[in-house]
Amino acid sequence: MIEEYVRCIHCKVVYRHRVSGSGCFDAYNDKDYCHDCKEVIVNALEKVGPRAESFWGPCNDITVDEIEKELGRRDAESGLTFRQVFPGYVDMEDPDNRYITGGIRINGKDFTYNYWTKRGEKEVKIKMERDLQTGQEFVWRDYRSRYR
Numbered sequence: 420m421i422e423e424y425v426r427c428i429h430c431k432v433v434y435r436h437r438v439s440g441s442g443c444f445d446a447y448n449d450k451d452y453c454h455d456c457k458e459v460i461v462n463a464l465e466k467v468g469p470r471a472e473s474f475w476g477p478c479n480d481i482t483v484d485e486i487e488k489e490l491g492r493r494d495a496e497s498g499l500t501f502r503q504v505f506p507g508y509v510d511m512e513d514p515d516n517r518y519i520t521g522g523i524r525i526n527g528k529d530f531t532y533n534y535w536t537k538r539g540e541k542e543v544k545i546k547m548e549r550d551l552q553t554g555q556e557f558v559w560r561d562y563r564s565r566y567r
């Protein structure tokens with residue numbers, strides 16, 4: 420377990436933040452807010468509820484071969500590309516049949532792909548947004564601040 424002492428950005432008390440291990444996923448454990456302030460935030464946000472959700476939708480705009488080519492280009496350019504790690508599967512009857520999966524962001528769009536090396540179909544999915552009030556669907560874009 421890793422813990423750190425940090426100052427709450429709201430009430431300014433010094434508190435113990437659990438970075439990893441037991442308790443790190445507790446609802447009120449937060450790197451910015453103490454337990455009391457985070458409890459108020461969580462309870463207040465429960466009344467609002469989400470207005471959109473993300474999901475992985477089918478995608479025909481790009482192929483797995485094009486994604487792997489782009490990953491190879493980035494590797495060649497930078498030496499080592501930072502990649503997301505995805506859980507894989509194992510073919511218990513044929514260990515040579517490898518499951519290949521991964522993800523990439525291209526021009527702000529997030530894609531995942533997967534396939535078995537000995538089976539034909541290669542699948543690409545794109546991260547989508549669904550407006551929970553209208554049902555409309557759009558390509559997901561991350562609007563998080565890049566200055567944090």
Ligand SMILES: [Zn+2]
Nearest residue numbers: 427430453456
């Ligand atoms: Zn606080």
